[in-house]
Amino acid sequence: MSRAVPEREHAWRVGTAPGIFPFIGHGIALYRRPLAFLNSLPAHGDLVEIRLGPQRAWMVCHPELVHQVLMDSRTFDKGGPLYDRLRSFLGDGVGTCPHQEHRRQRRMLQPDFRAARVADHSVLMGGEVESVCREWRAGEQVDVSATMLALTTRVMSRVLFSDSLDAATGAELRSCLATIVRGLFVRTVVPVDALFRAPTPANRRYTRAVDRLHAIVDAAIAERRQGTACGGRTDVLGTLLAAAQDHGGAAITAQEVHDQLITLLFAGAETTALCLTSALDLLARHPEEERRLHSEVDAVLAGGRLPGPDELPRLVRTRLVLTETLRHRPPGWLFTRVTTKETHLAGHRLPPGATVLYSPYLLHHDPVSFPEPDRFLPDRWLPGQAVGVPQGAMIPFAAGSRKCIGDSFAMAEATMTLAYVARNWRLRHVPGHVERVRPAATLGPRSLVMVCEPRAQRPLGTESRTRLPNGR
Numbered sequence: 262m263s264r265a266v267p268e269r270e271h272a273w274r275v276g277t278a279p280g281i282f283p284f285i286g287h288g289i290a291l292y293r294r295p296l297a298f299l300n301s302l303p304a305h306g307d308l309v310e311i312r313l314g315p316q317r318a319w320m321v322c323h324p325e326l327v328h329q330v331l332m333d334s335r336t337f338d339k340g341g342p343l344y345d346r347l348r349s350f351l352g353d354g355v356g357t358c359p360h361q362e363h364r365r366q367r368r369m370l371q372p373d374f375r376a377a378r379v380a381d382h383s384v385l386m387g388g389e390v391e392s393v394c395r396e397w398r399a400g401e402q403v404d405v406s407a408t409m410l411a412l413t414t415r416v417m418s419r420v421l422f423s424d425s426l427d428a429a430t431g432a433e434l435r436s437c438l439a440t441i442v443r444g445l446f447v448r449t450v451v452p453v454d455a456l457f458r459a460p461t462p463a464n465r466r467y468t469r470a471v472d473r474l475h476a477i478v479d480a481a482i483a484e485r486r487q488g489t490a491c492g493g494r495t496d497v498l499g500t501l502l503a504a505a506q507d508h509g510g511a512a513i514t515a516q517e518v519h520d521q522l523i524t525l526l527f528a529g530a531e532t533t534a535l536c537l538t539s540a541l542d543l544l545a546r547h548p549e550e551e552r553r554l555h556s557e558v559d560a561v562l563a564g565g566r567l568p569g570p571d572e573l574p575r576l577v578r579t580r581l582v583l584t585e586t587l588r589h590r591p592p593g594w595l596f597t598r599v600t601t602k603e604t605h606l607a608g609h610r611l612p613p614g615a616t617v618l619y620s621p622y623l624l625h626h627d628p629v630s631f632p633e634p635d636r637f638l639p640d641r642w643l644p645g646q647a648v649g650v651p652q653g654a655m656i657p658f659a660a661g662s663r664k665c666i667g668d669s670f671a672m673a674e675a676t677m678t679l680a681y682v683a684r685n686w687r688l689r690h691v692p693g694h695v696e697r698v699r700p701a702a703t704l705g706p707r708s709l710v711m712v713c714e715p716r717a718q719r720p721l722g723t724e725s726r727t728r729l730p731n732g733r
Contacts, residue, residue, distance in 0.1 A: 273607035276306030286312025318616035328653030341597025354524030387567035440470035445702035535705030587657035630654035
């Protein structure tokens with residue numbers, strides 16, 4: 262006899278967001294004050310109808326409903342305005358491909374992101390962050406946003422292509438990513454193609470950035486194929502080219518090789534850089550949390566040694582800080598899905614092809630799930646505290662079969678970087694600094710400049726200067 266407890270009935274609320282404008286829907290509200298608009302939606306229901314341009318869409322505001330969506334990727338597939346825009350330049354890589362393609366692609370790429378491979382990558386992660394810390398000088402003003410993006414781009418390029426991009430190409434790639442991220446957001450909240458076909462300066466910049474990003478990746482692929490010493494390189498490009506050869510080029514095409522690399526480069530560099538930038542920003546605002554972090558890294562990284570696989574498990578406080586950063590400012594803050602068939606959500610009928618949205622930012626700032634949600638409290642992730650977080654309430658890497666393939670890699674990279682930076686430097690806001698965390702396709706500070714203060718007696722310069730994004 263079954264002793265299973267029947268699923269609890271929930272009196273779901275379904276509503277419509279006010280303030281719909283002809284043609285643009287809620288696009289102005291989402292573009293001008295996106296976070297405030299999101300936070301206003303739960304007052305109208307657990308499932309709230311909004312308009313993206315002239316299109317109807319439904320925002321899921323309750324963690325149980327979001328969990329239902331994410332765990333049923335067959336019914337709620339990757340799609341909707343966000344993924345339509347992403348596919349226009351990412352193609353059908355592991356992050357954007359339809360449900361029926363995902364399992365094959367994930368199995369092919371998974372070996373490059375298993376724990377053993379992440380541990381292998383720790384050496385190159387450590388080397389990159391050490392080079393950053395050695396370049397800083399006491400009293401220097403550093404563009405932290407640009408520096409963290411440069412760091413994560415170099416790490417990802419080496420994981421993908423073995424050889425890091427040269428300085429000029431790396432700077433160009435970072436500029437392309439920044440332009441694309443800005444352009445993606447407005448194309449998502451106002452998905453009216455005619456607006457973006459006009460030859461405006463912004464549209465031309467976006468098109469040039471997309472074209473150049475593709476060209477950079479194509480050049481890396483071509484160089485590898487023309488090389489005579491490709492064997493022995495344990496990188497993602499090698500995995501993809503081997504898969505193409507193993508299947509005679511039928512199961513994985515040249516286009517898929519390209520799409521996977523573009524997807525991993527874009528996702529791996531941008532989001533981790535924003536998480537690190539936000540963490541350094543938040544620590545400077547919370548000196549007690551900064552002090553506790555410094556105490557840990559001084560003990561674990563005694564003597565200034567680089568963190569590696571042996572040190573990562575001991576950096577407990579560092580991971581608490583990063584986890585709370587991902588709650589407070591999730592880089593991936595708004596996502597869309599599309600229904601593949603008629604279904605019901607919150608008791609409401611959704612037709613095939615319906616756009617469904619969910620927001621990690623909205624869920625992470627729900628006061629029911631996270632008391633005092635606007636406060637930065639890393640201790641809320643201590644083992645005795647985190648057990649009270651409802652299922653589906655904390656989803657910085659999504660959940661279910663479409664959970665981010667690089668979540669462990671990203672956390673390891675962020676942990677090593679934050680620990681080593683904190684071991685050597687204290688970063689302070691420039692006087693008169695005003696917080697600007699305006700969302701685009703991702704969320705986080707994009708022009709954060711901070712002042713370096715050394716934490717140890719080192720042969721560092723004391724001159725005050727501003728380092729440009731290209732490092733000069």
